[in-house]
Amino acid sequence: MTRPPTAAQRRVIDTADPVTGRLRGTESQLAALVKRGLAFRHPRPPHDHFLTPAGHRIRETAAEAEAPPEPEAPAATAGVFTARVGGEEQAPKSGPARAREVHSAWQGLLELRRMTHPDGSTERPCGWERTHLVQAAALALEAAGHRPAGPDGADGYRVRATPQPEAVAVHEPSAEERRACAAALERAGWQTGEYAEPRTGTRYLLASPRRT
Template sequence: MTRPPTAAQRRVLDSADPVTGRLRGGTETQLAALVKRGLAFRHPRPPHDHFLTPAGHRIRETADVPAVPAERAPAAESGVFAARIGGEEEPPAGGPARLREVRGAWEGLVELRRMTNPDGATDRPCGWERTHLVQAAALALEAAGHPPAGPDGTGGYRVRATPQPEAVAVHRPDAEGLRACAATLEQGGWQVSEHTDPRTRARYLLASPRRT
């Protein structure tokens, strides 16, 4: 089991701005430890402030949650938070706690866009999303309130990798729901096109992060 944050680290996490994730306290040693654990990142431009990662936001909002192991940084790809891609055999529990987790992860990701896109744009995906396509697209859908598919693959969306280097497939059994998923992804900075599976004749989406 991964060690939880120390009391001092927890105080630093709690000092973060709830919207931007900017850390307003902590020594250089404490901040470096949070970066190493994937809970914060140091902005590359002056004044080089530190900000929470999506996992850092999640830790801040949830007490007694295991921290991210250093060898699995950056935290956005860690097991601390994972967006639902649909069809999981053991999906995470729902309810208000899950809604807070998803909201915090999405707010953290938007902030990550602002801090890492060269022009500070928040309306298009950042580098992390381009290397974690399935999780990024699933987070956009879950944060917008779309229901993920259950363990039997029905009832909502499923996001899956494709052979294409920068595209994911989004499946949903109902046409209306599929169109709603397309609208959400487009609003989140993705390019979306609709296709038909040649074998099953089912409609699905191909989504790629927009670059401009």
């Protein structure tokens, strides 16, 4: 069984960028994490180090173990960026501070795309987005200036998982806003289509990350 990381290595893992997994530490700490398969050194300059999937699992497991019980709806916790999917009972307030956080998270995600795509493209979603579909789509919408719905579910977008692989549903009460959300997602590298619920006739967007 693999030995758990040392306290110093855990500090490096725990302080990794929550979106990109970019690491900061001494050369010896980073080299030790690479040796253990918890980090990798990017081949292109500036040769930064990033968490591998195994490193992300350690970070996320620790965060879950230390976090206090939370309400069912997703919420933002201090120091960790959480995309607003719409309908949260507790959510970060809108304002300049939130706008800065969203901008920083979106720029970090574009950098992750650049670092992980062989051609360095930032025009299409990366692997992280494909494994965090709801959060990725919500971040793209919020970064484009769209407003998430409040707890009552009205007047804003709501992003929800679907049974379909690599697809999320985006609900907006207004046809005009649905079209605007579709345009924002397509600019962010997603493909969209509008559908209606069979029973209720409610219109919604089905969005999935574009591969090419």
